[in-house]
Amino acid sequence: MPFSQDSNDEKFDLERRADKMLAMIFEYMTKMSLETNIHNILQVLADLGQKMVNADRCSVWLHEPTEKSIWTVAGHGLEKVTVDESSGIVGLSIQTEETIRVLDAYADPRFNDAIDRKTGYKTKSLLCIPFRNSEGTVIGAFQAINKKSDSEQFTPQDEEYLTFASTYAGKSLEAFILREELVETQKEMITTMGEIGESRSLETGYHVKRVAQYSYLLASLAGVPDKQAKMLKYASPMHDIGKVAIPDRILLKPGKLTDLEFEEMKTHTLIGYEVFRKSQRALLKTAALIAYEHHERWDGTGYPRGLAGEDIHLFGRITAIADVFDALGSDRVYKKAWPLEKIIDYMSEQSGHQFDPFLVKLFLEHIEKFIAIRDQFKEG
Numbered sequence: 001m002p003f004s005q006d007s008n009d010e011k012f013d014l015e016r017r018a019d020k021m022l023a024m025i026f027e028y029m030t031k032m033s034l035e036t037n038i039h040n041i042l043q044v045l046a047d048l049g050q051k052m053v054n055a056d057r058c059s060v061w062l063h064e065p066t067e068k069s070i071w072t073v074a075g076h077g078l079e080k081v082t083v084d085e086s087s088g089i090v091g092l093s094i095q096t097e098e099t100i101r102v103l104d105a106y107a108d109p110r111f112n113d114a115i116d117r118k119t120g121y122k123t124k125s126l127l128c129i130p131f132r133n134s135e136g137t138v139i140g141a142f143q144a145i146n147k148k149s150d151s152e153q154f155t156p157q158d159e160e161y162l163t164f165a166s167t168y169a170g171k172s173l174e175a176f177i178l179r180e181e182l183v184e185t186q187k188e189m190i191t192t193m194g195e196i197g198e199s200r201s202l203e204t205g206y207h208v209k210r211v212a213q214y215s216y217l218l219a220s221l222a223g224v225p226d227k228q229a230k231m232l233k234y235a236s237p238m239h240d241i242g243k244v245a246i247p248d249r250i251l252l253k254p255g256k257l258t259d260l261e262f263e264e265m266k267t268h269t270l271i272g273y274e275v276f277r278k279s280q281r282a283l284l285k286t287a288a289l290i291a292y293e294h295h296e297r298w299d300g301t302g303y304p305r306g307l308a309g310e311d312i313h314l315f316g317r318i319t320a321i322a323d324v325f326d327a328l329g330s331d332r333v334y335k336k337a338w339p340l341e342k343i344i345d346y347m348s349e350q351s352g353h354q355f356d357p358f359l360v361k362l363f364l365e366h367i368e369k370f371i372a373i374r375d376q377f378k379e380g
Contacts, residue, residue: 007100022051025107039073045169049142052165053127053158061090063140066333070094070140088112092141093128097138099163101154102126116326127154129162131170139173142166146253179314206377207326208237213316213320214322224314232315235286239294239319242271252328266303269295286315316355320364321347324354340371344366 031044042060047056052200061072063085070091071082086095089110093100105111105123116123142162146155216233220226242250247270250261257265272291276284293307293316300308328338328346338346344367351360363370 009032009223024048031093042073045142045165045173048169049144049162049167050184052161053154054148055127055144056058056319057121058142058144059090061094061141061143062173063094063138083112083114089126090128090141093130093141093143094138095329097130099130099159100126100128102128103153103158110240125153127158127162128182129159129166131166131173133170140260142169185301201284207330210326210377211239211319213324213377214319214370216371217366217369218318218321218363219315219358220316223316224361231283231286232318233289234301234313235283236277236319237291238272238287239290239323240268240272241275241287242268242291244380245271266295271302289313290315290319296320296321298356299353302354312356317359319353321359323353325363325370326339 013116042062045060046058049055049060056070059072061070063070065085068085069082070085070087071080072081083091085091089102089105089108089112091112092110102108102111104124104127106113110124111123113123115121118316124146127147128141130138130141135140140164144154144158144162146152147158166285187285192195212233216229219232221231224232250257253261269292273288276288276291279285279288292304296302296305296307296312296316297320298309298312300306302312325343326345329340330345331337345354347360347364351357372373
């Protein structure tokens with residue numbers, strides 16, 4: 001067979017384009033791996049689709065079967081849009097599980113021009129490609145709009161490229177959604193367990209809800225990045241989980257504890273720590289830390305380890321303030337709720353002793369915000 005320079009050049013060109021597409025996908029998959037927000041991930045995927053097929057716009061739609069809808073936030077120039085699952089070309093693509101290429105949108109009766117009318121945009125050509133999860137179920141679709149070329153038409157090669165990207169998109173989105181479901185389950189479990197722990201001491205679930213909100217607010221005021229502040233918020237309901245192992249004769253005693261009883265009460269910090277310390281999950285490891293250190297004191301006279309100052313983790317120092325503020329303002333079996341003025345005086349007096357002075361300063365400077373949270377989550 002004679003040598004053909006043209007065929008060799010064509011093969012080289014195809015290989016070069018394939019390498020370019022792979023490099024592009026890996027670049028965007030790396031960006032996706034750094035995101036923790038589904039809206040941002042959809043935008044990254046939309047950028048990938050737009051770049052791969054040289055479209056004017058690209059959107060990534062997700063299917064919500066239980067709500068019979070599809071939605072996107074990743075349309076360039078669009079806010080979040082939710083429509084019926086059978087709406088338009090993209091809905092049809094998801095429903096039929098087929099790729100749809102449209103040459104002239106307004107000449108196609110299946111096209112829904114509602115978004116164009118709302119935004120003033122003019123859709124000409126369309127390319128919709130569904131993507132699947134690992135079980136083969138269609139969970140969404142890419143929709144590329146208006147090819148930026150002389151013909152203004154998407155080609156079979158564009159279809160091939162976007163199909164390639166959709167394979168990665170389906171797997172990546174599935175992994176993210178499953179991870180988010182796991183995190184949400186952990187959050188729900190932690191809040192529920194925290195409420196169970198409080199119910200043993202005749203507290204309602206409002207205590208752990210308030211402590212979570214106070215902790216998040218104080219962390220934010222202290223400059224903690226939002227991701228870490230939210231981790232504290234979700235883990236803080238477990239601060240007293242160890243009390244489930246404390247006998248009722250101590251936990252529900254209406255009077256002052258004896259020295260021996262108090263020593264047994266203090267073990268709830270160690271018990272709470274042991275419950276979660278072996279977990280590799282960040283949320284549960286944080287819960288272990290908070291349970292362990294929220295009774296340490298700034299001056300080193302706390303328990304269980306007698307830590308002082310910044311040797312106490314910031315999350316422990318924050319939860320200590322949130323927990324004491326709420327406890328003082330609530331009725332307990334051994335005391336009545338304190339008036340706000342007395343609580344503020346106590347927090348001020350304990351600055352530099354029981355509590356981190358910097359955090360107390362922030363707390364008192366923004367006391368009205370903490371009071372608003374208290375009023376929002378009232379008992380009964």
